[in-house]
Amino acid sequence: MKDRILSVDIFRGATIVLMILVNTPGTWSNVFPPLLHAKWHGYTPTDLVFPFFLFIVGTSIVFAYQNKKTNSGTYKKISIRTLKLIGLGLFLGAFTISFPFLKEFSAIRFPGVLQRIGVVFFFAAIFFLNFRWKTLIVITVGLLVGYWLLMTLIPVNDIESTLDRAPNNLANWLDVKIFGSHNYKADYDPEGFLSTIPSIASSILGIFTGLILLSKQKKKATILFGLGGVLLIVGHLWDLVFPINKALWTSSFVLVTAGWANIVLALIYYLTDIKKIQFGSIFRYAGANAIVVYFLSSFISKIMGQIKIGDTSLHGWLFQNIYVQNFMSMELSSLLYGLSVVAFYCLLAYVLYKKKIFIKV
Template sequence: MGKSNSSLRSRWTALDIVRGLTIALMILVNHPGDWGNLYAPLAHAEWHGATPTDFIFPFFLFIVGVSIVLAFSRVLAKGVPAKSLYPKIGKRTFLLFVFGVGMGLMIHLLFGPDFRWVGVLQRIAVVYLVCSILFLNTSWKTQLITCVVLLVGYWLFLGFVPVPGTGSTGFAWEDNWASWFDRQYLPGALYQKVHDPEGLLSTLPAIGTGISGMLAGHLYLHLHDHHKLLRYFAGVGLGLVALGLLWDLHFPFNKNLWSSSYVVYTSGWAMLFLAGVTWLVDIRGWKWGVRPCLVFGANAITVYLLAFVLTFPFALPLFGAEHSIQGWVLGELRNLPLNPKQVSLLWAVLYLAICYIPMDILYRKRIFFKV
């Protein structure tokens, strides 16, 4: 029929698979051959709305929250005092933040735009730090209340408190509290000039995404029957999706603002997706095609950094003033019977495959870099 829950609880393979799939999709989306030729599902919504690509980052933060509960619970169960975990939390937060800043610095030095202090890794660092402290010092009920307060408070603040200078309220491009806050207090350049998708104020509801993953982790640890676990995941996930759709009517899905409805909606889908993979892999024993996801998931941050670093030798002009490795490959691909969007996507797939090779070697040698 399937594995017992004791086996399921010892190693949640589905979690590793979803983590790896998420990071692989991040790389696929971040490294197209031509930004001017993207399939709509592989592009972010310009403002309101949510494309499949807009699910990737919240899925990863959701997995961060789940992983915090599982990893720290195992350590605490061995009698390790909670206070001894703080140096590890601080080190990991610091490294994630420094790597993120380092990525921004490389872009600044090589391409010359104004330096940007925030980014994906910096947001992961903050969410990891806050959620870790919450887990070690509060119960799941307090974590749930914190999540609700963050999301409802963010909605009320953006939706009903007038923005300085304009007196307007709401979620319009540029004229909203998150954008105003970034322009006033965020040092360095903003990714979108008047707004930053990884800005200061919008990090608060992103913490809510991490907490939603923590709550899923609590469910996993405390529901001993795997069929009951999946029923809870399905029920809660569907409830969150429905709530997100209702909330979207007043606070639209918006990745740039990390709107509260977006948090609830994407967390619901993350729970449903995780439940589906758990049923397929951990319970039914499905093995075909899962290895690449496990490979990426085992060194998720490492492959994310590798994909970024490889951008430079591939994209910088090495063959004369205008030609690069990427440009040469794209030129060859354009000779194939493919349209421009297919060429752009094929480059992204080839780039992902290149990133996979060293990760597979590390996986075979059981080498895992824990950032």
């Protein structure tokens, strides 16, 4: 497209910036509640961040593949990008600064954020290339209803399946069986095997939004607001029987987060693409190299957590000596540290953008 839809770029970049912010507080012991995940059921603003990114992956697929032919070349490119994302995720899970620079095999986490992005991108792109929107609706409903039935009707260990914390539900039970010690926690993984299935629906819902944005509809912002409202209502109603839960990526969670994504994107679209109000450029810069910025932030954060300075890490030393002050609460100090990290990566994204360096993963 010659005329890019700025709101999509801004939304993608803002999501990456928020991902970095919530992942890098000064200390996990002192964080403002909205910047933490819900303990189990329910959701906070932080729980919206990852599904927002999967949602915009779907929207971006529409723009990237709208004129692509379904041939071996296209499938090869999709497959290569998928493997790159999974590979980067596995590298983050395995890397350590101590020789031989890899953890012991039993300690490596197999699932992860980038791995899920890769898998979701693969299926969402394949579905978009091969099916029309009506079939995509059927696929989305099938994924969400099927997951609901699997999670609520199939018994685990000869007891009734529940959605309480693991292992008494199918998703957590399967994660332990499939990945063993390679999970994030001993009893579950928030990017686990079964919960990746409904996360594909998060991206397909983003595809519908992309189709609306590319359509000839005149009141696109209104349509997106309305769609977002409907998804929110249905998601919260579904919450009564299938609780909103980010760790399990429940079907109600998919609808509620996609609802908020549509509403937020509609607002940005109205302001930037319709009213032509200029704002959010820094987010656009971050969005241009979104995966690279996210990977670097995760990689450098991991290194800073492993470099020791006395009894603490480089990360801890910087936080304690620069950000912890008597006149500030620890929560504010922790937030300021995170905002400093965000500022650094926004500056990096700006430099890359101005030098026209766009690294495709």
